Amino acid sequence: MNVTGVVLAGGKSRRMGEDKRFLTVGEETLLARTTSVMAQLFSEVLVIIAxxxxxxxxxxxxxxxDLIADCGSLGGLYTGLARATEPRVFVVACDMPFLNPDMIQWFVDRDPAADIVMARLPAGLQPLHALYSKRALPVLERMAITHALKIQQIASEPSLHTTVVLPAEWGERDPRAQSFQNVNTPADLDAARAALRNRSLPQ
Structure with missing residues (x-):
């Protein structure tokens, strides 16, 4: 697919209070759940740590x-793009327990000419379930140098072709938006575990 899978796993887990990479949802850790889905899709999967x-x-x-210190997810994205052997990457965070291979494949196929394919959620753009081309590297480097660390800002960069995927499109595939769900706090973890239990119940 000329795409490398990138998993950002360098967060400090400050809101969780412990290393969330190794917390379990179901029988797997968050990191294992994420990397196993990415390995189904991409022959090269990179895990980026601080x-x-x-x-x-x-x-x-x-x-x-990270090639660039103290730049959070933006630094991880930059590192994944720079280290990838393919011209594009699909990037996710390691704390997304409900990644959907079919949804990721759909994003990858959505616009082969785009430099960025990113979802718009009701709360705003989601930059960590998104596709990026290496043409974004100089823009990310400039953002890191100026410490403009909100990755969402790259969607308005005029030198890049960005396709924003609206809820009317992705919602058909994931009406509950679970693909984009993050686990940042103990309450988020409890909610994810409860959601997984509900999935397992007979309908």
Whole structure:
């Protein structure tokens, strides 16, 4: 597909109070749930961690440390794009327990000419379930240098062709928007576990 899968796993988990990568939803850790879905789709999967993170080994994935320190998710995205051997990446966060392979494939196929394919949610743009081309690298570098770290801002960059996917489109595939769900707090974790239990109940 000329796309590398990128999983951002370098967060500080400040709101969770412990390393959320290794918290479980169902029988798998958040990190394992995420990387297993990405490995179904992409022959190359990169896991990006912070410069000061302890060493991490992830089966079937290549782990890289951030090339730019202290730039959060934007630095991780920049690193994933720079290290990818393919011209495009699909990037997700490691704390997204309900990634859907069919939804990701649909995003990848949505606009082959686009530099960025990003969903609009009711709360705004979601930059961490999105496709980016290497043409975004200089823009991300400039954003990092100026410390403009909100990745969503790249969607308005005139030098890049961005396709914004509206709820009317992605909603047909995921009406509850679970693909975009993050686990940032203990309450989020409880909600994700409850949602998984509800999925398992007979209808």
């Amino acid at each position: 410069q000061d993170s302890p060493p991490l080994t992830v089966s079937g994935c290549i782990v890289h440390r």
